Amino acid sequence: MRNIFSIFKRDVRNISTNWVAAVLIGGLIFLPSLYAWLNIYASSDPYGRTDKLPVAVVNEDKGADVQDKHIDTGAEIVSTLKKNPSMEWHFVSKKEAMDGVEYGDYYAVMVLPENLSEQLASVVSGNPKKAEIDYFVNEKLNSIAPKITEKGATVIVEKVSSQFVSTVNGVIFDLLNSLGLELQADLPDVQRFENYIFEAEKSLPEIYNLLNRGLGDATDAQSIIQEAQGKLPEAKQVTDNGLGQINRTVGYLNEAEQKLDEMSPKIKADLKKVTDISNQANDFLKQLQGIQLDFTELDNAKKTLDDRMTASIERVDGVKQDLIRLQELVQQLPKPNEKPSLGTDEEPDSELQPTPSLPSSNLSGKLNEAITKTDNLKKLLQEAQTNARSVNTVVTGKAEELDQAVDDLQKIAGNTSVELDAFMKEYVNTIEPTVKKEISTAKGTLGQAKGLLTEIQSTLPKVQTILGNSDKDLAEGKETIQKAVAEYPYVSEKVNQLADKIRSIQGETNINEIIQLLQNDPNAEKSFFEEPIQLKENRLYSIENYGTGMTPFYTVLSLWVGCLLLISLLSTDVHGEEFTTRQVYFGRLLTFGLIGLLQMLIVVSGDLLLLDVHIREPIWFVVFGVIISVVFMSIVYTLVSVFGDVGKAMAIVMLVLQIAGSGGTYPVVLLPDFFGIINPFLPFTYAIDVMREAVGGIVWERVAKDLSFLACCSIAFILFGAFLKERINKGTNKLLKKSKEAGIFH
Template identity: 55%
Template sequence: MLPSLYAWLNIAAMWDPYSHTNQIPVGLVNEDKGAIVRDKHIDAGKELVNELNGNKDLDWHFTNRKKAMKELRNGDYFAVIIVPENFSESLGTVISDHPKKAKVEYYVNEKVNSISPKITQKGASMIVEQVSSKFIGTVNGVIFELFNEIGIELQKDLPDIKQFEQYVFTLEEDLPEINKLINNSLQDASSAEEMIDKAQGMIPEARQLTSDGLETINKTSAFLSDAENRLQEMAPKINADIQKIQKVASDINEFLGKVQGKEIDLSKGDQINNQLQSQLTEALGTLDTIQAVLTEAKGLNNAPKNQDIDQNEGESQNNIPQIDLTQIDQAIEKTSQLKSDLQQVQNKASEINGVLEEKKKEFNETIGSLQQLAGDTSVKIDAFAKEYKEDVEPTVMNEISKAQKTLSSAREMLTEIQVSLPEVEKILHRTDKNLSKGKDALEYAHGEFPYVNEKVRELADKIRKLQGEANLNDIIQLLLNDPTAERSFFEEPVQLNENKIFPIKNYGTGMTPFYTVLSIWVGALLLISLLSTDLRNHEDFTGRQIYFGRLFTFLSIGFLQTLIVVCGDLFILGVPVRHPFWMILFGLFISLVFVLIVYTLVSVFGNIGKALAIVMLVLQIAGSGGTYPVVLLPEFFQVISPLLPFTYAVDLMREAIGGIVWQSVTRDLIALALFGLAALLFGTFLKEPVNRRTKAFLAKSKEVDILH
């Protein structure tokens, strides 16, 4: 029963030690004063205290620094966690250019216990992780809320962004043309400056020209008014002269009519000729008068040009519209024709005397011809009179009126120009100043163009690269993600999805293989301590017979010990075992091997064998990997671990409890069998030779009362 107690008590004590961490007292001191971050008050220390009030992982004691440190020194607190006064302030620096990490002070009394500091440190780490997780989640929640707003704005502005990209590409294509335009504009600005300077220099001259032009227009207008008056005065006289000519022509025609066909006294030919010549001369004089008047009227239009004026006035006058003189020219031409016709009549009349003397016969013909010519002339005079009255006179007066209206419009135009000249002068001055600034801007743009050219091309290349690497629509969809979900994600970005291939329910179950194997070895040690491996009177038996005879006794008791231990694990402690049957069989096989080893050592070497068995126990407890993985042990134990039976026995029990992998089981069984076989062979063939050599030493040791 003794080995089973060793296993059961240890397994029960370690059954679930971490379920009682809420009984470990830990002091928490909150000295945080809070902070103002973007007009909002935060108090992370207070939030931490409120959070830990409902935490049952440790026995939290909320106190002040002085009391906490005193209780820690006395061992009443296993650890103390202090939240400093600048805790919230440090967390708030995350939005600054130089964020500062928040710190939590942790004090531990390692003298109290070797395991408790690890548990309390886990509690402190839990606080840091909890605060960090909550802080990261909060900050990222705010960030993703901003991202969400940005995503919405980007989605709205996506057409503008696409258009901007197109603008950049278009600008990139147009850069050479823009450079050319800047150069041309710079040259044009220089030319414009020269033109404005020239225009400003011509303002006084323009002012003088407008003044001279107005003066000339006024003179011309006055002259036209005077011409109109004079034409109106001459119109009655011209009409009277025309009527007089008509009367003369009529009288001549009448006279010739009377003469024709009558017996004329040829001796009176001179009298007739003189009378006719007198009337014709009077008619020709009247025509000369009409022609002179019409010529004078024609000259009225050219009179202003013939006046003695300066060059500038002459240039202005050239722009004054002239009267249409076509009708006057036609009237003068027709007057000349009438005059020519009358002169022909006069010439014919002068021939009367010659005809009378030379050719009486032809007198009547001449008179007829003369009468016909006179009649034609009379008709032409009547037509001319009518044309002059209906066409010439109204046309001349109308042209004079039109010229006066044109001069009035020109006067108004020049007056407006004269009034606008000061404003023009101001505009030219202002334009000159603005052009100077514009030229400076153009020169600056020309100087900065290489830099702008480079940056625009770089921007275009970056946009093309971004388009090749990422889709803006995908980015917008990412930014539109739910901020609450993103916040929850960053509070716990990675969840540990634990999948237990060979689940072990608790810490006690995990330690069962080690303590069960340990109890089996301890049972073997108890047997050799209580039972003798030799006979006092053994003269009748050989060493081999004694070895095997005692071996079966030890094995029988060892099997019974093992059955008690294993069945106690299963039925008394209720250890959850995947393969109970195999656990019992593996336990019996382990007992066989361990009893063989321990019994053989003691049977062959006596008390020295007992010491060797104890040494092996000590080495196997540390080097078998029963408590800590072998890889965590010092190199010495890593080297000897494959040479220890415990290593394979513990693994064999773990297979039965957690789940069997037969490859591992086979390896462990073979290794243990080799250990047992070695012990059996060693005892079978070496017990008797070794005992003979140690017989004298054993006899001496028995004489001493101290040794067993």
């Protein structure tokens, strides 16, 4: 033990008395701190100067019109970026931007395409398209810069998206708010609609029956219309025949009227002549009364009377014949309600027959009475003539009876005159006016019937058209009803489903609550969807800045680098005196350990006093630094002391593996599997972890685990050096001697 301390004391004395050695050792002590401080300082705020990072922006957006409102997203982005100091923005043309990024003047380029606003506005169309912003980056210039510029581009896109979503949602919630107000106003209608659905559900069977009845009625109506269409030709024939019959009847009436006009004067003249003859005969007979006549005079008188009677009889026969001809004309006219012949075997319906009111049977009866009266007059005249002719036979030789015969003849003549006067008056006052009136009435009635039939005949084409259209409409209506009947099962199912859905919604949802939700403040809803989730950050063991977070790594790294510097310049062996291998190992270990502690104190003091790092537990930071320095020195010193130059290489290899595999910069889970495997066996892993405990806040369970591993490592290497150095040095010395023969190793 004395020799161990003797080596240590001599090393300290030699360093302190030899200024060159002192300067070199001082440099070795100070150099690791520079390594740590410069890296920690550089890492203190790596994103604080991104405003010096040149990024080009090209705006080619032409804007777009949405519902009479012009939007220009590109201009809004440019305006926003000009106020954003996060990067050094350059607003240039596309050619200048692309040339700059290829040459290296710009780290990245963002191109806002000409259809940017149009693509965003497509959200109101039926085919929305996502907007695209072209991003170009020159990754050759730097490995970190592309990540920073990419983050900037992502933030811009997120900001534009957030504003766009906020705007769109604002419009949507304005519409929903209006919808809520309208829904509240229309709530009675909604409730009425629900009642309609329920009523429709109840009425579906009745509707189905109505549809079936309607289908049957349509079929029957179609049959009736088709039957009516078949009757139209008959109706046309009936009207044609009726018009022909009326025209013929009118012709008969005109002929009868003409005959009456022709015969009436003659009949009147004949009747007047007969009347005159009868009156003359009566006057003549009156003159004979009371006069003594001889038979010669009597014969003359009788002859005169006979001639007059014969003339009267002839006149009465003429009147009779005229009346018979007039009656024949009247009898040729169709009787009342007589159906005119159509010239076919079938008789059309009476409803289609024209039945004009023609001359009544009274006219024919009056004519018959008139004819009968002419017969009576003729008989009277014939009786008078016969009596007159028989006077000669009766009164021969009987003068007294002659007077009686004359008186009888006078009476017959008187009665005949009376009858003739009565018949004359009846003909003038009754028969002739009645015939004319009946003919005129018949002509008027036939005129009305003709007009009616003419109107019916002109209406038949319209009726035919209407029936055709009705037949067509009924066919279409029938087809529609058939479709409705065919679709009834589907409609019934859907109405029942809708009714069940309404009942289900009524049971689960209160429409008043929906209306209240729709009437929420649109601005509040817009603000919510602009940032629906706010990250409430709760920092455990918070680290003030990036430099503070990197302090454990760079501090631990500088301590290992300090060990490498020492073993690179200082010798691990003692020359000139006889000491055992083990004494040399422990003696120089103390020297190296002391210098390592000094390195550690300078590094840690600078971290605490010179740099803007915030150590939560500064005392423990120093204590942990002392432990780490001792552990690292024991490892590096043992490797070089035992293996010589090979040990130096081994220490450097360990440094390389620990920088990558310790998780000092990147989480080990993000590294390749190899580093994940070796991570639990690296001293750096535990050294950095224990220093982080001092920086952010101590969890003693982790500290105990970390320090236990470090202590085990240190003890293991010291025991390894103490017991195996001498044996391994024999082999390494031969290798060293052999390597010096090459002339390139010292």
